[in-house]
Amino acid sequence: MEQLQSPTADSVKPSKNRTIQNHLGEDVAVKNADSLLLLCCLVSGLIDSTIYNGRNLSVMVTHGSSDARTIDQPTALSYRCKLVSRSLPLVQHMLLVSACSTPSEPNLLKAIRSLSDQVVRWATIPTNRTAGQSLWYRLSALSWEPLFFLVSAAT
Amino acid sequence: MSPIRRGTLVSSFLIQSTFILVTAAIIEAGVVDGSSPRFAQDIDWRQVIPIALLSFQSAGQMVGSRILNISEIPTVVVTSVLCDFASDPRLTDPLRANAKRNRRLLGFFGILVGAVAGGWISKCAGQIQSVLWLAGGIKLLITVSWMLWPRNRITTE
Numbered sequence: 357m358e359q360l361q362s363p364t365a366d367s368v369k370p371s372k373n374r375t376i377q378n379h380l381g382e383d384v385a386v387k388n389a390d391s392l393l394l395l396c397c398l399v400s401g402l403i404d405s406t407i408y409n410g411r412n413l414s415v416m417v418t419h420g421s422s423d424a425r426t427i428d429q430p431t432a433l434s435y436r437c438k439l440v441s442r443s444l445p446l447v448q449h450m451l452l453v454s455a456c457s458t459p460s461e462p463n464l465l466k467a468i469r470s471l472s473d474q475v476v477r478w479a480t481i482p483t484n485r486t487a488g489q490s491l492w493y494r495l496s497a498l499s500w501e502p503l504f505f506l507v508s509a510a511t
Numbered sequence: 512m513s514p515i516r517r518g519t520l521v522s523s524f525l526i527q528s529t530f531i532l533v534t535a536a537i538i539e540a541g542v543v544d545g546s547s548p549r550f551a552q553d554i555d556w557r558q559v560i561p562i563a564l565l566s567f568q569s570a571g572q573m574v575g576s577r578i579l580n581i582s583e584i585p586t587v588v589v590t591s592v593l594c595d596f597a598s599d600p601r602l603t604d605p606l607r608a609n610a611k612r613n614r615r616l617l618g619f620f621g622i623l624v625g626a627v628a629g630g631w632i633s634k635c636a637g638q639i640q641s642v643l644w645l646a647g648g649i650k651l652l653i654t655v656s657w658m659l660w661p662r663n664r665i666t667t668e
Contacts, residue, residue: 380518383663389579390614392653396572396586397618400648401625403531403565406633406642 514578520657524569530568534561535643545638549666581609592619645664 513519538545543557573587583595595601596615604612629642636642 380516380521382517383513383515384520384657384660385663386515386579386581388659390581390584392612392656393576393581393584393586394565394621395649395653396616397574397584398625399531399649400569400572400587400626401622402629402632402642402646402649403569403625404622405626405629406639407562407565409630409639413551441561494542 514664517657517660517662519578520575521654523575524650524654524657527568528569528647529656530564531643531647531650534564535640535647538638539638545640585615586618586622589622591621593656618661619667 528648537560543561569587572584576582576586578582583592585592592615596612596619599609599612599615601609606613629645629646632642632645633639
């Protein structure tokens with residue numbers, strides 16, 4: 357006949373750890389997760405306006421360079437190409453932010469970044485749209501930011 | 512290993528909030544000048560420390576939106592959000608019929624409200640660390656929310 361043993365401290369501790377491990381190991385529900393991302397938008401606005409106010413540069417809110425739309429296109433890119441193209445905008449973003457932190461012609465660097473973003477955007481028009489939608493998309497992709505930054509750099 | 516695992520999201524957002532709080536602490540401690548506005552003529556490489564930390568954590572935030580498959584709110588991009596909003600063929604759909612459009616609009620207003628609030632706080636306080644403490648606190652709150660977030664009950668075989 358088996359004897360029932362009372363749970364000792366040694367046997368309780370691992371089960372607690374296992375519970376935490378299980379809790380951290382499970383997938384979260386994506387439903388309503390957008391509310392947390394909206395809070396992240398608020399954080400982006402807070403940080404970026406503050407840094408821009410003090411240092412005249414943008415550290416978070418970019419103008420399309422880090423948009424992963426370029427990756428999600430229905431193209432025949434290999435996984436490695438996708439990985440590189442996914443990483444490059446982030447590296448570019450970080451390098452340019454560091455470069456912009458120097459007082460020498462920050463507006464010009466912003467202009468270059470913004471222009472390169474527009475080129476990327478122009479080149480990655482979704483192929484599954486109709487001609488009318490594509491034209492509207494192209495028109496709305498054009499922004500006046502590069503011109504604005506170039507003018508402010510020139511002056 | 513699933514990207515939407517609770518542990519992955521909690522650790523990712525914990526790192527992000529740590530980076531913001533470390534930045535705030537660096538400025539608070541006086542390692543980097545936190546007066547606002549400050550446009551120095553000479554190059555001070557210590558200024559790069561908070562910029563690099565904040566920039567790095569912003570990348571983590573964007574990846575978070577991708578792995579949750581809510582790519583319409585990249586959280587760090589304004590132009591593409593507005594562009595997608597304006598070029599949405601279902602722009603004029605009823606309120607509940609187009610969730611992506613609603614998210615884009617709310618995301619844009621989130622950044623706008625944050626920017627206005629951050630600008631005013633830093634202007635009134637004359638320093639940038641107070642906003643960073645606030646932003647770090649909100650990020651920490653998001654981290655705790657991930658810890659308590661309901662689990663996914665749909666299992667894939």
